[in-house]
Amino acid sequence: MRLVTYEVGGKSLLGVILAGKVYDLQKSYAALLKEQGNTLAEKVSAVRIPSTMVAFIEGGEKALAAAKETVAYLEKTQLPGIDLFDVKLKAPLMPTTIICGGANFHDHLDETHRSKPTEVEFFLKSPHAVADPFQKVEYEERVTRKYDYEVELGIIISKPARQVKVEDALDYVFGYTIFNDISARDRQVIPWGKDNFQLRFGEGKSYDTGAPVGPWIVTKDELNDVSNLALRTTISGELRQNNNMKNIIWNVPALVSFYSTYMTLSPGFLIASGTPGGPALGSDVELGADPYERKDGVKRGGYMQPKDVMRLEIEKIGVLENQIDRLS
Amino acid sequence: MKLVTFKFNGQLKIGAVLQDNYVLDLQRAYALYLAKEEQDLQADGMAQALIPGDMVEFLRGGQLAQEAAQKAYDYAKEQEHSLLGINEEWLFYSLEDVKLLAPLQPLTVIGAGPGLEEPNNQQMHSYIEFYLKSEHTVVGPGAPILYLPEQAQNFDCTVELGVIIGKPGRHIPEDKVMDHIYGFTVAHNVYCEKLQVGWEGTMFHVRYSEGTSFDNACPTGPWIVTKDEVGDPDNLNMLLYVNGKVRDKLNSKDLLRGVKEFVSYCSTFITLEPGLLILSGSSNGPVLGKDADGRPVIKDLRKNPAYLKPGDVVRSVIENVGELENPVVEWKGGK
Secondary structure: EEEEEEOOEEEEEEEEEOOOOOEEEHHEEEEHHHHHOOOHHHHHHHHHHHOOOOHHHOOOOHHHHHHHHHHHHHHHHHOOOEHHHHHHHEOOOOOOEEEEEOOOEEHHHOOOOOOOOOOOEEEEEEEEHHEOOOOEEEOOOOOOOOOEOOEEEEEEEEOOOOOOHHHHHHHHEEEEEEEEEEEEEHHHEEOOOOOOOOOOOOOOOOOOEEEEEEEEEEEEOOOOOOOEEEEEEEEOOEEEEEEEEHHHOOOOOHHHHOOOHHHHHHHHEEOOHHHOOOOHHHHHHHHHHOOOOOOOOEEEOOOOOOOEEEEEEEEOOOOEEEEEEOOO | OEEEEEEEEEOEEEEEEEOEEEEEEHHHHHHHHHHHHOOOHHHHHHHHHHOOOHHHHHHOOOHHHHHHHHHHHHHHOOOOOOOOOHHHHHOEEEHHHEEOOOHHHHHHHEOOOOOOOOOOOOOHHOHHHHEOOHHEEEEOOOOOEEEEHHHOOOOEEEEEEEEEEOOOEEEOOHHHHHHHHHEEEEEEEOOOOOOEEEHHHHEEEEEEHHHHHHOOOEEEEEEEEEEEHHOOOOOOOOEEEEOEEEEEEHHHOOOOOOOHHHHHHHHHOOEOOOEEEEEEEOOOOOEEEEOOOOEEEOOOOOOOOOOOOOEEEEEEEEEEOOEEEEEEEEOOOOO
């Protein structure tokens, strides 16, 4: 299933995409229940399929089964959906916590003169920073003039996970989305002495609209294997990142298992996979980069400027697009 | 006013503490006030709209909601505790009978980076930072601080002032910050041995997530005190006791970055808004310094630090704010 959060008349709704159309899941489930003779169709549907994604995920197997039943129903009936292009998409979920991985692709480590650490990076990004698909991302000089892009796989957690083994980790995954870990590089990378740099994951990562998510969640039943998906970023049409999930150092099960050793991962957590090489940081000699020539067609380029369009693509998921601009 | 979040019959409620031993259900008191004093025939619905059970939602209601809470409080505080509400429901609870939860379940927790080994070295000030602590670490008064044997060396906590935002705003100068603060709470910022410098070749970072974001690592409470009762947050005495003995004796004026200054700084990045919890940091916590080779390292400068272990009880008092107590318990699964 492809699940979206979208807005109609200022109200947020949970939808499913079928053949390019968006259907209100809660309303469609009510229609199905009514057809089955359920006298409390609307009430039951409102509980079983809540209108926020996190509440829906928290509903677990029963909520998911109801959604699947609804999809089967929609596939054989002729209910009218809304054309996907006419819908105002919101971030598919407001994650309850965003855990970010990093140092997770060799080409990104190489271009920033880093060696592979013994464990994957672990930092947090404020849920206050979440931006919707197509929402304008702020270019705010008081934050930075070095705005950078990072395409990442967003892993959505389905149920509480604590100290889970790698081999069980996928049982705790609800689905996948695209995450843009926008970074403020001169806030994030601070020279220490002549040869070293401090990385600051607070200032460098958490600010308004610095975390676009979307455009939807593809549930695990539709996308079971993410170990071989192409990831691509273009900035105003220029190819800047071009890699594949098969090159990831710590894969999805490893990430879920690792972070669950620290805290209970809860439904609606988003874990970002870490990004491959190609962000502007990789060309920023001032901040310690080694801009070696790439062989994958990726052009070395500078930081984003106002009006640049970020287009992040992950195979079998979709495209997350946002423009960066001065907002005031 | 001292505002608490408590649970009764499975329902979340916002209360105001009276005489330090009673809790007034603010929503139900407001409904009674509206019905009796303003002859509002829709008192019940209005009270539910203005004073919901969730603190973040309540704060989002802004001045309108805050004034409603004040009216309810002023109306009920002098009444007999046997007084019932418009549906004959209880208005007053004995503080002992209710379970206090974290006064606010934040959407984002911002922590102040560590202090500096040489606070007067201006060059080092460019390495001061803020960090995120997972929102899921927040628990309430009395909740256990969970001790995990495998990560429990240097297991410790600082007492910190928790800042609760009331009014949204971005790029707020220090002298306007108080307009955006709703109140304050006491926080235990628990950390473990993983709070260290980690290296990736030429780059290093302080491992805040590993060191400070684990289950129950941020007890807060017991209440939010509105700012009018607190005075200047940059001059508050703070005491931390372990098993009844004073461990830290601090004043917020000694923080590397003042509370107002730090909140102003955070607003450069994130819009201040209800749901944000900002922790002040501590002047007696881990610091960033240099080792013999000039490389960055996290240090503990305290003489004879006594780390926390299961069975300890941590209690903190912040002047004009309150007292928070949490036991240290060995983790045996679950939260």
